[in-house]
Amino acid sequence: MRTDMLTIGAFAKACRLSPKALRLYDELELLRPARVDADTGYRYYAVAQLEQARLVAWLRRLGMPLAGIRRVCALPPDAAAREIRAYWARVEAETAVRRDLATFLADHLSAPPRKDTTMLELRYAAHSDRGRVRPANQDTAYAGPRLLAVADGYGPAGARAGSAAVTALKALDTAEPPAGSVLNLLEDAVQNATRAVADATGGEEAGTTLTALLWTGSRLALVHIGDSRAYLLRGGGLFRVTHDHTVVQAMLDEGRLTPEEAVSHPQRSLLLKALDGGGTPPVPDLRLHDALPGDRYLLCSDGLSGVVPDDRVRSLLSSAPDPDAAVRCLTDAANEAGGPDNVSCVVADVVEAGA
Ligand SMILES: [Mn+2]
Incomplete structure (x- = not known):
């Protein structure tokens, strides 16, 4: 076996993710193993994939949808950065709409502040x-x-x-x-x-x-x-x-x-x-x-x-x-x-x- 290939266990330890998370990323097509043994089905990862595994983990923590994560991972760093900024701006815009709706509902349920008649x-x-x-x-x-x-x-x-x-x-x-x-x-x-x-x-x-x-x-x-x-x-x-x-x-x-x-x-x-x-x-x-x-x-x-x-x-x-x-x-x-x-x-x- 090539020395730049890691077993799923070793790779999991190196990128501080669980093997379970890595299997999930594989199923979701977010991070494919570099090689899957045809006989045993064992997954092997390249050392060069460590960075991407961490990126996927952080993007999931950010709440980015799977399609967005796939897109970001396929982009060169500059374009990936732009994509992340745009994603977050969308989240903030959507949150602003929900915030306005929440304010509207709270206002609706509270009495008008005018006390005089x-x-x-x-x-x-x-x-x-x-x-x-x-x-x-x-x-x-x-x-x-x-x-x-x-x-x-x-x-x-x-x-x-x-x-x-x-x-x-x-x-x-x-x-x-x-x-x-x-x-x-x-x-x-x-x-x-x-x-x-x-x-x-x-x-x-x-x-x-x-x-x-x-x-x-x-x-x-x-x-x-x-x-x-x-x-x-x-x-x-x-x-x-x-x-x-x-x-x-x-x-x-x-x-x-x-x-x-x-x-x-x-x-x-x-x-x-x-x-x-x-x-x-x-x-x-x-x-x-x-x-x-x-x-x-x-x-x-x-x-x-x-x-x-x-x-x-x-x-x-x-x-x-x-x-x-x-x-x-x-x-x-x-x-x-x-x-x-x-x-x-x-x-x-x-x-x-x-x-
Ligand atoms: Mn007009």
Whole structure:
């Protein structure tokens, strides 16, 4: 027998893994023995495989799926390092989504923090504009006493898709506070919107984003799918509430793109998630925001966020005297920046009732 070959026992000792683990790695095709004796079935490993055995063990400890481990092990060190960083960025992004869901559920189960009995209500305005380049407007913007929504349709039947999604939510825009569980309302809303999009497009290539806020009387519940956005202006600061469901955002999260590269990326509007009327409704991002008097919310399509930088949005939004003026000056700003896309804005102020 060659001297650079180790029995499974000797190899196990040298790499500090159990023979059982090594047999498992063999079965999972993560680490094949260098030689298997045809007569006895004994496994032999090369000394050069020690490093890889340790790597497999660490990657399993990291929780990397088997396919990922196989890929990493087949790569040269530099590429393997990139693959591990990208894997971890994905884990963190997925954890962030779960963290938001956990926060949403905890918020939902805890009482609103406002102890005084001041009634709050929304003052709102919506405006949608074709822009300066597109032949038609495929955006839909809606604002009512309880519902704020923006949908950005794409594909030949995109306008119908966006409008159908928003129309499906309008049943929530009633005078009375929503009865029953907000969780059910939001779940039903997305299902109804998905069905409405399917009916409206009749199998044509089309879909839409949907970003909506539902007013419960003390809180705003967010449903979000796609790359339209929600922002909150509070205490002079502009906070982005939503995370884009785009390929470019995922690449940003994974550290494969810089924010500067993302702004001009040719595929920046390619969606990872949308209401396309397909079989299963996409899982939306959900959030619950406690409303404070003086809060100003903005929903917009990428026709605004794609061309008007956040600090400009913040200054326009904070200087506008009311929601109507705000939606007008924001759409104007998008058009002044070239208006390459349809642009939609919804602005709502949280105010004391009767104020
Ligand atoms: Mn758009």
